[in-house]
Amino acid sequence: MNVQIERFSYDDAIVRRFTLVTFVWGVVGMLVGLLVALQLAAPVFNFPPLPWLTFGRLRPLHTNAVIFAFAGNAVFAGVYYSLQRLLKTPMFSKTLSNLHFWGWQLIIVAAAVTLPLGITQGKEYAELQWPIDIAIAVVWIVFAVNFFGTIARRRERHLYVAIWFYIATIVTITVLHVFNNLVVPAGLFRSYPIYAGVQDAFMQWWYGHNAVGFLLTTPFLGIMYYFMPKAANRPVFSYRLSIIHFWTLVFIYIWAGPHHLHYTALPAWASTLGMLFSVMLWMPSWGGMLNGLLTLRGAWHKVATDPVLKFFVVAVTFYGMSTFEGPLLSVRSVNLLSHYTDWTIAHVHSGALGWVGFLVFGMIYWLLPRLYQTPLWSPKLAEAHFWLGTIGILLYIVSIYAAGLTQGLMWLAFDEEGYLAYADFVETTMRLIPMYWVRVIGGAAYLVGALLLGVNMLMTWRARPRPLAVEVHEAPALARAYTDRPEPISPLVTSGTHVANLAYTLDRFFRTTWHRRWERLPLLFTVMVAVAVIVASLFEIIPTFLIKSNVPTIASVAPYTPLELAGRDIYLSEGCYNCHSQMVRPLRAETERYGEYSKPGEFVYDHPFQWGSRRIGPDLHRVGGKYPDLWHVRHMDDPRAITPGSIMPAYPSLLTTPLDLESIPVVMRAHQTLGVPYTDDDIVGGTDAALAQAATIAEAIVTQGGPEGLADKKIIALTAYLQRLGTDITRPEPVAAEEETGETPADAVADPQETSGDGAS
Amino acid sequence: MKLSDIMGAAGLASWAEIGLVVSFITFAAIVLYVFVIRSRASYEDARHLPLDDDPEIPS
Known part of the structure; x- marks a missing residue:
């Protein structure tokens, strides 16, 4: 050739x-x-x-x-x-x-x-x-x-x-x-x-x-x-x-x-x-x-x-x-x-x-x-x-x-x-x-x-030579047609023993010349890799996404209010998840420290989840209602004034930066697209609802002895979000729930009720 | 009826276990193929691929 x-x-x-x-x-x-x-x-x-x-x-x-x-x-x-x-x-x-x-x-x-x-x-x-x-x-x-x-x-x-x-x-x-x-x-x-x-x-x-x-x-x-x-x-x-x-x-x-x-x-x-x-x-x-x-x-x-x-x-x-x-x-x-x-x-x-x-x-x-x-x-x-x-x-x-x-x-x-x-x-x-x-x-x-x-x-x-030399290499082009090296002759042939045809086929299969070819075929190889990765992923992902019992719904879990949603955006944006988890594990040491352990059904409206992977600071999933509103304001302003020895950054700018009210309807609309049950009316009235809730919280802060004029600041939204965290399971179930069982909310988790608020699937 | 209802009723709870078994068989097959079936000589050329290119560094 x-x-x-x-x-x-x-x-x-x-x-x-x-x-x-x-x-x-x-x-x-x-x-x-x-x-x-x-x-x-x-x-x-x-x-x-x-x-x-x-x-x-x-x-x-x-x-x-x-x-x-x-x-x-x-x-x-x-x-x-x-x-x-x-x-x-x-x-x-x-x-x-x-x-x-x-x-x-x-x-x-x-x-x-x-x-x-x-x-x-x-x-x-x-x-x-x-x-x-x-x-x-x-x-x-x-x-x-x-x-x-x-x-x-x-x-x-x-x-x-x-x-x-x-x-x-x-x-x-x-x-x-x-x-x-x-x-x-x-x-x-x-x-x-x-x-x-x-x-x-x-x-x-x-x-x-x-x-x-x-x-x-x-x-x-x-x-x-x-x-x-x-x-x-x-x-x-x-x-x-x-x-x-x-x-x-x-x-x-x-x-x-x-x-x-x-x-x-x-x-x-x-x-x-x-x-x-x-x-x-x-x-x-x-x-x-x-x-x-x-x-x-x-x-x-x-x-x-x-x-x-x-x-x-x-x-x-x-x-x-x-x-x-x-x-x-x-x-x-x-x-x-x-x-x-x-x-x-x-x-x-x-x-x-x-x-x-x-x-x-x-x-x-x-x-x-x-x-x-x-x-x-x-x-x-x-x-x-x-x-x-x-x-x-x-x-x-x-x-x-x-x-x-x-x-x-x-x-x-x-x-x-x-x-x-x-x-x-x-x-x-x-x-x-x-x-x-x-x-x-x-x-x-x-x-x-x-x-x-x-x-x-x-x-x-x-110290390089100028200009750098461009080395020329030589190699034969890859021939279009490729002939494999001759297959080694099977002992079945040389020994002269008489065996069934199937034995020859099996022998050839196990000699795997076919596999050597396959290693030279990058496209097929790539497809095999993709299949390995995708099949394995699907085996794991499909059940989680589609088997209903994996995420029992909880009747009292409701979507965030517009102000809480805005607060959650601040939580995301400041990267709070880098130091705080929102996932109380079912261990006595954790339930003693933080409260009731976290249930899958509590997160159905969390886009994205904020479970975190590290606790440089304490878990926050049950922080809602644990402290007065003013505590959060002071703590964000100067963490060490509240907790000496804390290594949390101070966020004084949250008390002075105005809250982005305009984006509230846009954010709610995106969540509606994702299946969070906000009605169109909710979205239209989103900004007003946020303002109303902010006024209530700002008033409470003043009553508790805090500063005035926080109603339109970021800190109010963040406080609203933090005060909401993990509180849904202790709220009374909505009246619309059909089965009236008199269970405690924790029991309701063990025996989940079907509700319309299934944002998980 | 939602897709999740259908899938929930399909009894796919053993899906992952099947995957485990399939993966293990694949693994065993690859080990068998590489170490038992294919001869050592067939790898010699491939082993030397990185070494048969470049010139040495200037000194």
Whole structure:
């Protein structure tokens, strides 16, 4: 056959750009991280009265910056470098590469502007508002077209395992992003998810958990499978293990999300299923970790001298540690102690700083000499970065593990008489402050290390040859027709024994030449990945959404009043969910502290749910009616005047900023679209109803000895919302309820009544 | 009649358990295929893919 040799060059300019922004956004994200760490150690760093620098607004900025900007750009750098080389072809389209690059950076800038302004969807890691979500989808599709276009033009038949992981990333992130961000907009800067309460929680953690899986795990595993063999200059330890690693991870990961919701109002079957699958994840994760580490066998002496391998070894070790810990935390009885505490934060950071961060740093140090065609400016400085970073991680996680355990044990502790040992929540907060300071030191060390990378990048860039050489590579074009290597001859044939035809067929099946073909067919491969992800998701999601008994309705639960709805928007916008849960678990330690445990039927009008994932402050689900209105006003104005030792930011601006009355009908209309039973008359009279309720509350505040003139301020709406929280189950049922049983509301939950107010389905 | 009524009456409570069993069988099948059925030699080329491209770094 006549083989045509083709000449081509790789596009490394796009890799250089993505590498640079990885560093820049990494520093920004870590800097914001350091600031929020300081805010928890000393609330003065919230800089009141500036509303846009409070913890509730900056924490989403930190998480979004490090996940989507730092890790995201690093993934793109790694993919653009390795994909071209593994497929022996330049990227499909330079225009698409550039569109992808600039589009993604614009999205990051939009996030960095909107989040401090309090423009948010109010769901963790999915805070960005719908116009930005659409932009993300568009840019992601641009990336996907470029990616699959490159695969179509490849000169290497077989898709290396790293590319499988990239495909899984592209497919799954698309599905997650679309389904978790289905919202009804109410203007450009506001929207409400189509799901409510339990379902919203379920979707959110299906998304949240898998975003970790498919943005912070699979693409980085792809990067590990490419860059680690490159750095060690030996092939991956076991290609077989990598196949097992891939398929089990893709198939199992997608189920694990509900383990974030143990002991909540989510049906127990769902969280148990999530737990089972999480425990199963031990196997592929550790298989992958061992595969990475064993790739270095025979090259361990290089680790002593090569900073790149040092970063990789620690990264893979942290991958092993956090994937051991994740399943552990998913076990219900461990979760009982760890949930809502800093333990989760320590877990996340051992994964983020150790696994993702160090893998990225190792990759960049390996790339720099190749991208700028000159040796790394200072391997010694890279070494210093490594040690500073490692010490930083250890200081961070050790102190925060300690904080998490302390917090969890204190919340659950009873004294000899059977009372809560630490009934005052703030006692448990104050105990953590020294550990929060250690975290600040650890985080600062990690950031300084990253800055050393910046110095090395700059100096290596300056030493580059000008112009950079464009290397020309050669490879034969991929033949249109492909003939498989001849199949090995079956022993059935050679032995001369006479067997039934079926035996030949079976023999051929088990020799699986068909599968080898299948590995060369990217389209089929992608479809298989999509099927694995979607089928697994449907198995879990369909029952939650459609089986009625999962969310028993409660007759006395009514939609929020217009003013409460406006207050809820303020609660979302200020990011209160970053520190406060709204989910009392059915444990004695919690019902003693907060009140009656939360029921699924109480959240049917909550678009989005606000259960939270962490208690930096106490749970708020039963806060309604617990304090007088004036208490909330004073507490928002200056939390430490009411609760000495509190680390909550002060919100004096809520007492002076006017309430946005005009948007009330728009917001109500959006909720009506979502199935909340507001009538058209309710919506028309929404603003007046809000004004009337505000006047009543403002009057009560004055009666209680508070300031005058608050009736049209934000604080009134927020107070109305907080005073409503969790009170519905103690209200008398509406007269319209047909069955008059004389049950207490709690009994009514156990024996749910069918009502018309079923906003859940 | 709402969709949720139909689905509620369809007895899908065991849906997830079926999923668990199907997943486990798939997992077992993949392990069987990769480690027992396919020969080690067929992976050798793939293993070396990352290493047969680039020039070394300048020094």
